[in-house]
Amino acid sequence: MAACAAPMKFTEPLNEGQFLKRYKRFFADLKVNGQTTTAHVPNTGSLKSCLEEGAPCRFSTSADPTRKLPHTLQMIKTSSGWVGVNTHLANDLVWEAWTLGLLPRWKDFDSGQREVKLHAKTRIDLALWKSSEDLPAGTKLTPPLIEKSRLHFVEVKNVTLREGGLALFPDAVTERGQKHLKELMELVQKKHTAEILFLVQRDDCQAFAPADHIDPIYGKLLRQAIKAGVQISAYPCELKKEEARLLPRLLPLEI
Numbered sequence: 001m002a003a004c005a006a007p008m009k010f011t012e013p014l015n016e017g018q019f020l021k022r023y024k025r026f027f028a029d030l031k032v033n034g035q036t037t038t039a040h041v042p043n044t045g046s047l048k049s050c051l052e053e054g055a056p057c058r059f060s061t062s063a064d065p066t067r068k069l070p071h072t073l074q075m076i077k078t079s080s081g082w083v084g085v086n087t088h089l090a091n092d093l094v095w096e097a098w099t100l101g102l103l104p105r106w107k108d109f110d111s112g113q114r115e116v117k118l119h120a121k122t123r124i125d126l127a128l129w130k131s132s133e134d135l136p137a138g139t140k141l142t143p144p145l146i147e148k149s150r151l152h153f154v155e156v157k158n159v160t161l162r163e164g165g166l167a168l169f170p171d172a173v174t175e176r177g178q179k180h181l182k183e184l185m186e187l188v189q190k191k192h193t194a195e196i197l198f199l200v201q202r203d204d205c206q207a208f209a210p211a212d213h214i215d216p217i218y219g220k221l222l223r224q225a226i227k228a229g230v231q232i233s234a235y236p237c238e239l240k241k242e243e244a245r246l247l248p249r250l251l252p253l254e255i
Helices: 087-099 143-147 175-189 216-228
Strands: 015-023 027-032 035-040 056-061 071-078 081-084 111-119 122-129 152-159 161-163 166-169 193-200 207-210 231-239 243-246
Touching: 015 071, 027 071, 081 231, 087 111, 087 122, 087 152, 087 193, 087 243, 111 143, 122 175, 152 166, 152 175, 166 193, 175 193, 175 216, 207 216, 216 231
Parallel strands: 035 071, 152 193, 166 207, 193 231
Antiparallel strands: 015 027, 015 056, 027 035, 056 071, 071 081, 111 122, 122 152, 161 166, 231 243
8 A cells, every 4th residue: 555645534624613611521512603502522531631611623514404413523722733522533544544554564454444343342443454365355354253363453542631742541531441451462362463553633742651640540551561562552643624634653652
């Protein structure tokens, strides 16, 4: 796959307004053209360091008549730049970066699948492999097939928190994130390779570190995962009104 810097285009350029407040986790009031409107917040974290009343924001609007809230909050501007708050966008940006050949670390993988089911209660964001006669391109991965294959599994985490120039994860205690680290270690034990990719939806951070002061258990498990052979990577993003893209430069790790 040849390297390409093409960004991911939004279906329509994002609308702009002012962020007023967030409440009940998934709701935000925005001021748009002098009127207050409510938008969906696609993020389960605390969004610490991002929610400043009166800050410029960007949001998308859906024409789907079945949606209770047509607007979705996508970005908020902080004193140091734009921050992407939509966690669902992270997986799309990583997948796009791989398909465009932006990640040299994954250049040997010519096949991939998203949302891979390991068993009844667990899915991993991404599996990559080098196609062969035993596992050709386009194969639909199943738990039995996974057991007899050698794959590279990737769990993607969306990062919004910044403190002192560091991108930090998580921004709230995450038992789900702890569980994912344990699962990645188990995959390494089964002779797969595994990676956790921190997609930093901002471009104002100089390095990445675990937020030990917020979730010390997560930080401890992350270090255990590294010792067990789980690979760790962190990439920043460029965010614009019309498009977003992963910037293919690894952030230094302070772990």
